[in-house]
Amino acid sequence: MRVDLGNALDDVASPGVARADLDSLDERVADAHERIADGRANDEHGYAALNLPDTVxxxxxxxxxxxxxxxxxxxxxxxxxxxxxxxxxxxxxxxxxxxxxxxxxxxxxxxxxxxxxxxxxxxxxxxxxxxxxxxxxxxxxxxxxxxxxxxxxxxxxxxxxxxxxxxxxxxxxxxxxxxxxxPEGVPGRFSALSTVGLACAAIQGHDLDAILAGASDGADSLDGSLFESPAYAYGAVSYALDERGAAVNAMMPYAESLETFAEWFAQLWAESLGKDGVGQTPARALGATDQHSQLQLYRAGPRDKMVSLVRPVERDDRAIPETDLPGLEYLGGSSLGELLDAEFEATEASLAAAGRPNVRVEIDRVDERSLGELLYGMEAACVLAGELYGVDTFVQPAVEWGKRAARGLLGGGDFEEADAVADKRTLTVE
Structure with missing residues (x-):
């Protein structure tokens, strides 16, 4: 996994992060890395998720x-x-x-x-x-x-x-x-690389060893500096941009096969970091489809967003047939993959030209090893961001409140949260 932070710097984007501020933040990243390493060494709740490549x-x-x-x-x-x-x-x-x-x-x-x-x-x-x-x-x-x-x-x-x-x-x-x-000590949203996420993959005939090898690659890349670790770079710059006003993180993969990854990321980011009045709001998009539905907002709307652009650098391709249709001759002789890459780079440049922060995340290809590394990298990024925010990344009290309310409404016990439903304020227009 490779992460390019260039378009998140303040000489490109607003909000943006000064290079000097990244240097200062790196000292906090080093402290956070020590806390994460201690948590992993002791197999503490939540931190144990980052040990899954070795323990599953x-x-x-x-x-x-x-x-x-x-x-x-x-x-x-x-x-x-x-x-x-x-x-x-x-x-x-x-x-x-x-x-x-x-x-x-x-x-x-x-x-x-x-x-x-x-x-x-x-x-x-x-x-x-x-x-x-x-x-x-x-x-x-x-x-x-x-x-x-x-x-x-x-x-x-x-x-x-x-x-x-x-x-x-x-x-x-x-x-x-x-x-x-x-696995003990692994919250559900961090369990993709465990029995929870891998059983389906096994039945489908996917290479579990390759998935875990990719995750191990991600674990090996964790370092006490955001300049040495792609996962920490992503987590740190997301936190820094949020602190400067980019309260929304739009995850936009440029591969149809990664659309569900954006959904997975949204749960990971929202449920882990949304506490104590802090945390970015994840948004889900798909390139190039959502260039035609959401990019207008990201480029010209409020300056409260960062866009995370994810792509594989290698993929199967399909040629675009030659055509003599006026104005479309330029498409003939190229390929759909070349067009998608052009769309990716055009979106990236468009956001930068408008001064909107964006981060490029690249994987080699959409295969078992690269997916293992991507999933692990985003989990590690999330844990690091939680350390920087100072929240408990691994609990979800707001979710539990709703579960108790629903269970009480269905007669599954006496929960005071269910009583709040009857107190709903109404203002109905028919």
Missing amino acids: DPDAIRSAVEPFADADAVLTVGIGGSALGAATLANALESDVDAYFLDNVDPEHVRTLLDDVSLADAAVNVVSRSGTTAETLANFLVVRDAMDAAGVDWTERTFVTTGEEGNLRDLADRHDLPALAV
């Missing part, structure tokens, strides 16, 4: 999914971090095994998805650390009912990824289901 056992994952080697599809039932990491890998990498994700309880979406999946030929992976996540368990009950209705023995097509205790662990023990353990 890919053989155990492959063994757990071996009963589903005949699957034509894999259906992951989870939400948030229990699904987005797996979906990022699945949507980025090609496979003959289709991947589906039930990560919402919209009944129409659930019905449509289940109509598309041959449950007799699918592996169903139910993912919840606690084993009590309402959305996940509700969807699993619906899936299990659909399997029964289709004459499919759900116990033969289901495995779980969960903690050592809880409803899902009890279910696995009762029905002798294959089970993978969620």
Whole structure:
């Protein structure tokens, strides 16, 4: 992974960071790196996520999914971090095994998805650390009912990824289901490189060792200086730009296969850093598509954004046929890849010309190793940013509040958060 901060400097952009300020910030990065290193050495909660390249056992994952080697599809039932990491890998990498994700309880979406999946030929992976996540368990009950209705023995097509205790662990023990353990000390949004994110990849036939090797490359690049570590460079400059007014971080990959990566990043950045009145708001975009829908705002709207432009430097390509259509002759003889690269560089230059901060992130190609490095790099960047903000990166109290309120509304316990729903202020216009 390579990170270019040139267009985030204050002689290019406003807001921007002075080169001298980066030098000063680097002293704080060094202190933060020591804290991160200590957390990793002691396998502390959250910091343990950065040890996953060394602690995850890919053989155990492959063994757990071996009963589903005949699957034509894999259906992951989870939400948030229990699904987005797996979906990022699945949507980025090609496979003959289709991947589906039930990560919402919209009944129409659930019905449509289940109509598309041959449950007799699918592996169903139910993912919840606690084993009590309402959305996940509700969807699993619906899936299990659909399997029964289709004459499919759900116990033969289901495995779980969960903690050592809880409803899902009890279910696995009762029905002798294959089970993978969620790693201790790793929050869900940091679990893409663990059993949580890699089980789907294993069923799809992807190279887990290459994914973890890429993550190890990212770990090896962590250094006490932002000028020596791409991950720290990204995390530090994002923090610095936010402190100077760039409160929105628009993640804009220039590869269709990385669109879900932008969704994964949005959860990682928002849930980890949005505390105590600080933290950037992540926005999701896709190049070149959103040059025609969002770039107007990023270039000419409020000066409260940085744009993160991500691209692979190598990709499969397709030639553009020659044409004699007036005004289009210049396209003939080039390729779609060349056009996409031109769009990337034009967007980058357009933002710089308007004085809008942007950061270039490049990976070699969209393959297992590069994805492992990219995911690890963004996780490390997020942890570093959390240290600089002074927030607890690994908790999510605001999310837990909403979970308790919803559970109380459904009769799942007596939670005072549910009482707040009845106090809603209304001003209805019909």
